Amino acid sequence: MTQPVAPAPNRFTALLSRAGLDWFLLALIGVVALAYWQPGLGSKASPVPWKTITTVGVALVFFFYGLKLSVEKLRAGMRNWRLHLLVQLATFALFPALALLVRPFFGSAGGDLLWQSIFFLCALPSTVSTSVVMVSIAGGNLPAAIFNASISSLLGVLLTPLLTSLVLHTGTGGGQLWGLATQLLWQVVLPVGAGVLLNSRFHAFVDRHKAGLRIFDQVTILLIVFTAFCDSFAEGIFARYRVADIVKLGVGMVALYLAVFGIVWGLSRALRFSRADQVVAVFCGSKKSLVHGSVMASLLFPASAATGLILLPLMLYHALQIILASSMAQYLGRQAVAEPERVVA
Numbered sequence: 621m622t623q624p625v626a627p628a629p630n631r632f633t634a635l636l637s638r639a640g641l642d643w644f645l646l647a648l649i650g651v652v653a654l655a656y657w658q659p660g661l662g663s664k665a666s667p668v669p670w671k672t673i674t675t676v677g678v679a680l681v682f683f684f685y686g687l688k689l690s691v692e693k694l695r696a697g698m699r700n701w702r703l704h705l706l707v708q709l710a711t712f713a714l715f716p717a718l719a720l721l722v723r724p725f726f727g728s729a730g731g732d733l734l735w736q737s738i739f740f741l742c743a744l745p746s747t748v749s750t751s752v753v754m755v756s757i758a759g760g761n762l763p764a765a766i767f768n769a770s771i772s773s774l775l776g777v778l779l780t781p782l783l784t785s786l787v788l789h790t791g792t793g794g795g796q797l798w799g800l801a802t803q804l805l806w807q808v809v810l811p812v813g814a815g816v817l818l819n820s821r822f823h824a825f826v827d828r829h830k831a832g833l834r835i836f837d838q839v840t841i842l843l844i845v846f847t848a849f850c851d852s853f854a855e856g857i858f859a860r861y862r863v864a865d866i867v868k869l870g871v872g873m874v875a876l877y878l879a880v881f882g883i884v885w886g887l888s889r890a891l892r893f894s895r896a897d898q899v900v901a902v903f904c905g906s907k908k909s910l911v912h913g914s915v916m917a918s919l920l921f922p923a924s925a926a927t928g929l930i931l932l933p934l935m936l937y938h939a940l941q942i943i944l945a946s947s948m949a950q951y952l953g954r955q956a957v958a959e960p961e962r963v964v965a
Contacts, residue, residue, distance in 0.1 A: 644838045645939050651842050652935075655849035655928070662850030670847045677840035678915050679811045684833050685748070686815020687826045689770055700764055703897045707746070707768045710884050710905035712779050715742035716787070718879060722872075734861075734869070736788050737930045741937055742876075743783040744916065745776025747907040750942060757949040759956030760899025768904040773912065777808050780916050808915070837911060844914040845931060852928025866932075873937045877944055880906045899952060903945060910938040 655662060662670055719735070719742040726735035748769040755765035826833065852858060881902055888901040913934040921927050 644842075645942070647838070647842055648845060648935055648939070651846040652849050655846055656853050659850045659853040662847040663854045664851060665854070666850075670843065674840065674844050674847065674918065675807065677836075677843060678918070679807050681837050681840050681911065681915075682808050683811035683815045684826065684836070685773070686812040686817075687819055687822050689812075689816050690819050690823065691816060700761075700767075700897065702891060703761075703764055703893065703901060704768055704771065706884065706887060706891070706901050707905045708772060708775065710880060710901075711746050711772055712743070712775065712783070714880060714883060714905075715876075715908075716783055718742065718876065720787075733929060734865075734933075737933050738872075739787055740784055740917070740920075740930055741908055741913065741934045743780045743787075744908045744913045744934070745780065746772040746904050747909045747911075748773055750945070751904045751907050754903045754945045754949040755900055757946075758899045758903065758952035759896070760903065761894075761896040764897065764900045765904055768900060772904070773909065774812070776909070776912050776916075777812075780912065781920060784916075784920055807919070841910055841914045844918055845928075845935070848914075848917065848931055849928035858929065869933060870936050870940065873933060873940050874944070877906060877937065877941055881944075881948075895956070903949065907941055907945070908934065908937055910934060 660666060662668075716739065719739040722738075723735055726732055746769055751769045752762065752765045756762055884905040885898065885902050888898040893901060913931065917927050917930050917934075921930055
């Protein structure tokens with residue numbers, strides 16, 4: 621008896637899923653293309669109040685994120701301190717150090733702006749959902765993954781602005797720093813804090829509406845990316861870069877991911893972590909968050925038409941980290957099933 625053939629849209633979706641792609645990555649490409657075609661739709665000259673819309677969206681994203689955090693779970697997860705320290709050092713020290721090492725290769729004026737966007741990427745926290753999903757697929761320590769991804773996001777609220785201010789001088793004036801601190805307080809810190817306080821009452825609501833809240837997160841990111849690229853295209857920021865430059869940047873993002881993955885893997889083995897903890901270290905320590913990056917770019921570079929360029933390495937890294945991590949997680953997951961007691965070699 622022949623097996624029924626899946627409809628073409630389902631086959632296409634399954635193919636994208638196996639490649640590590642989903643509708644969101646395609647939508648990112650779509651909004652950038654739309655911004656290139658019609659930059660006036662989302663630029664500062666547009667009559668649509670995009671700034672207000674994205675500001676409210678960002679606050680809601682972080683409020684819903686706070687609703688997902690349980691104080692009890694975070695407290696329980698603090699015991700495995702060596703693993704947590706390695707992940708956070710990889711995220712906020714190893715990444716920036718690698719960016720500083722390649723600084724001499726970006727000599728021109730255009731190259732300097734591109735390097736700044738790469739350093740901004742390296743100063744960001746890890747992802748939450750992607751890291752946890754990959755650790756789960758690879759058979760890692762899931763509670764430790766949730767703890768590390770959550771703590772990374774909270775630390776990023778403080779460390780990302782600090783690192784970018786120190787290295788990129790985004791906030792040299794006291795007034796600018798105070799304005800940034802105020803924006804972070806109202807858009808990020810207070811919404812997250814309110815969400816955490818309400819977790820015990822509304823965590824069931826969050827669990828029931830995970831899919832819808834994820835879509836809301838993604839739509840908010842798409843709006844931020846769209847308006848940022850509209851301003852950049854309207855100001856001609858990308859005119860100095862060729863397609864070959866973008867391809868080279870993509871290759872560089874692959875190299876960055878593999879370098880961090882390899883270094884963290886080696887360190888976790890040297891520290892004699894269990895296989896489950898090694899998986900957490902490599903997947904949580906090698907990710908970067910597009911959610912935080914989109915928000916922080918709008919806060920740290922509010923009047924800059926180059927925000928689209930600032931987000932470009934992050935968008936490339938986001939897509940590539942999903943594709944590469946998905947393949948690696950599936951391989952390690954199969955390995956865990958075949959040899960459950962074997963330490964990752």
